[in-house]
Amino acid sequence: MGKITGFIEFERVHEVTEAPLTRVKHWKEFVQSLNDEQAKVQGARCMDCGIPFCTTGCPVNNIIPDWNDLVYRQDWRTALDVLHSTNNFPEFTGRVCPAPCEAACTLNINDDPVGIKSIEHAIIDHGWINGWVQPLPPTRKTGKKVAVVGSGPSGLACAQQLARAGHAVSVFEKSDRIGGLLRYGIPDFKLAKSHIDRRLAQMEAEGVEFHPSTYVGDPAHAADGLTVRTPDSLYEEFDAVVLAGGSETPRDLPVPGRELKGVHFAMDFLRQQNQANAGARVEDQISAKGKHVVVIGGGDTGSDCVGTSIRQGAASVIQFELMPQPPASENKELTWPYWPLKLRTSSSQEEGCERDWAISTVALEGSDGQVQKLVAVRVDWSRDPATGQMKMREIKDSRFEMQADLVLLAMGFVSPVKEVLNSFAVDTDARGNAKADTERYATSVPKVFAAGDMRRGQSLVVWAIREGRQCARAVDEFLMGSTTLPR
Numbered sequence: 001m002g003k004i005t006g007f008i009e010f011e012r013v014h015e016v017t018e019a020p021l022t023r024v025k026h027w028k029e030f031v032q033s034l035n036d037e038q039a040k041v042q043g044a045r046c047m048d049c050g051i052p053f054c055t056t057g058c059p060v061n062n063i064i065p066d067w068n069d070l071v072y073r074q075d076w077r078t079a080l081d082v083l084h085s086t087n088n089f090p091e092f093t094g095r096v097c098p099a100p101c102e103a104a105c106t107l108n109i110n111d112d113p114v115g116i117k118s119i120e121h122a123i124i125d126h127g128w129i130n131g132w133v134q135p136l137p138p139t140r141k142t143g144k145k146v147a148v149v150g151s152g153p154s155g156l157a158c159a160q161q162l163a164r165a166g167h168a169v170s171v172f173e174k175s176d177r178i179g180g181l182l183r184y185g186i187p188d189f190k191l192a193k194s195h196i197d198r199r200l201a202q203m204e205a206e207g208v209e210f211h212p213s214t215y216v217g218d219p220a221h222a223a224d225g226l227t228v229r230t231p232d233s234l235y236e237e238f239d240a241v242v243l244a245g246g247s248e249t250p251r252d253l254p255v256p257g258r259e260l261k262g263v264h265f266a267m268d269f270l271r272q273q274n275q276a277n278a279g280a281r282v283e284d285q286i287s288a289k290g291k292h293v294v295v296i297g298g299g300d301t302g303s304d305c306v307g308t309s310i311r312q313g314a315a316s317v318i319q320f321e322l323m324p325q326p327p328a329s330e331n332k333e334l335t336w337p338y339w340p341l342k343l344r345t346s347s348s349q350e351e352g353c354e355r356d357w358a359i360s361t362v363a364l365e366g367s368d369g370q371v372q373k374l375v376a377v378r379v380d381w382s383r384d385p386a387t388g389q390m391k392m393r394e395i396k397d398s399r400f401e402m403q404a405d406l407v408l409l410a411m412g413f414v415s416p417v418k419e420v421l422n423s424f425a426v427d428t429d430a431r432g433n434a435k436a437d438t439e440r441y442a443t444s445v446p447k448v449f450a451a452g453d454m455r456r457g458q459s460l461v462v463w464a465i466r467e468g469r470q471c472a473r474a475v476d477e478f479l480m481g482s483t484t485l486p487r
Contacts, residue, residue, distance in 0.1 A: 149234075
C-alpha cells in the first residue's frame with residue numbers, strides 16, 4: 001500500500017494557504033492543492049493497515065487506500081475513477097468536508113493522520129485540469145420520469161445517479177440559481193461557485209433538467225415571482241418524487257430584544273453576500289462594515305459568518321459558544337476511530353476573531369429600534385446523576401455586557417421547511433424531518449422519497465451526497481424492480 005515504510009519516513013504535509021492578512025482582502029479561495037510530489041509523499045504515508053478504518057469513517061465510503069496508492073504511483077487517471085466510484089462531487093468534499101476519514105486513519109492513533117482530504121482535492125483538480133471529467137449519459141432510456149425537489153448536494157447526487165441510470169430527471173429549486181446551500185450557504189472563499197457551474201454543465205449533458213426559481217408546495221407559501229408546482233402536479237407528471245431540500249429552519253434566540261434591527265439569522269447574512277459576489281444587486285444588504293459583530297454559535301456556519309464579517313470590514317468580531325471549551329486534544333485511546341471532541345480553529349477564526357465558551361445570551365438591548373448591546377452570563381455544565389444528561393446552570397455574578405452593532409444567530413437548524421413537508425402530507429419524525437429509513441428512503445406517501453437534510457436533519461455535505469446516492473438506488477429499484485446503482 002503505497003510505500004511500505006512511508007508512514008515512518010515521511011511527515012504529514014499540509015496544503016499551502018494564503019496568509020490571513022492577504023486573503024481577507026478578497027473573496028476567492030485561498031487553499032492551494034498539493035503538487036504531484038507532495039501528493040505522492042502523502043500517499044506514501046498510507047499504511048497497509050489491513051482494515052481501512054478511513055473507508056468506514058467516510059460517509060460515502062471512499063476507497064481511500066486504493067487511490068492513495070494510485071497517487072503514490074502517479075496514476076492520477078485511475079485514482080480519479082476510483083474516487084468518482086463513490087463520490088459524485090469530490091471537488092466539494094475536498095474543500096468543505098471536515099474529513100472524518102482522517103480521524104479514523106490508523107496512523108492517527110499515535111501520529112498525524114494521512115492527509116486524505118488534501119489528496120482528494122489534488123485528484124479532482126487533476127481531473128478537471130486534464131479534461132478527464134466528462135458527461136456519462138445513459139446508454140438507454142427507461143421512459144421513467146423523476147422529480148427531485150432541492151438542488152443541494154443530496155438532490156444533485158440523486159439526480160445525477162438517476163440520470164445515468166436512464167431516467168428523465170427534473171430538479172426543482174426555489175432559489176434563482178441551482179446549488180442549494182452549496183450556492184448560497186457556503187462562502188466563496190471556501191467553495192468557488194465555478195465548481196458548481198461546471199458540474200451542472202456535466203449533468204445537463206447527461207440529461208438532467210434544472211428548474212430554478214420554482215417553489216414546490218402550497219402556492220400560498222410561495223414568494224412573489226416564483227413559478228409554483230403543486231404536489232398534485234408532480235404526482236401526475238412524474239413516476240417518483242424525491243424530497244431533497246435542506247434543513248433550513250434556523251434555531252432562534254428567544255430573548256428580550258430579539259426584534260431589534262441588526263439581529264439576523266446567519267443564513268440571511270451569508271446568502272446576501274454570496275448573491276452580491278455573483279453580481280446580483282442586493283437591496284439593504286446586511287453589512288458588518290465598521291461594526292462590532294457578535295456571532296452566536298461556534299459551528300461551521302458561525303465560522304463562515306466570522307470570515308464574511310472580517311472581509312466586509314468589521315471593527316471587531318467575537319464568537320460565542322454555549323457549550324464549554326473542548327480539550328486541546330482528544331484521548332485517542334478512548335475515541336479513535338470515531339470523530340473526536342477537541343478544540344478546532346477554522347481558517348476564518350485564524351483571520352482575527354475572539355472566541356469565548358460557555359456563554360448564554362440573556363438579552364439584547366438598544367435604542368431607536370437598533371441593537372447596541374448584548375447581555376450574557378457564563379454557565380457551567382455538569383452531568384445529572386439521575387439521567388446522565390448534561391445540565392446547564394448560570395454561574396452566580398457572571399453577568400456581563402458588550403457592544404454589539406450586529407448580532408448573527410448561527411445556532412444550527414431545527415428542521416426542514418415545514419410547509420413543504422406538510423404540502424406533501426408525509427409523516428415526520430420527532431424532529432420534524434421526513435420519516436423514511438435508509439434502505440428504501442420511502443416516505444409514508446406512495447412514490448415520494450426523502451433524502452439528505454430533509455430526512456436526517458442538519459448534517460455534512462458528504463452525508464448529503466451519501467443519502468442522495470443511496471436514495472437514487474432505492475428509486476431506481478422502485479421504478480425498475482431491480483437496480484445496478486451502487487449504494
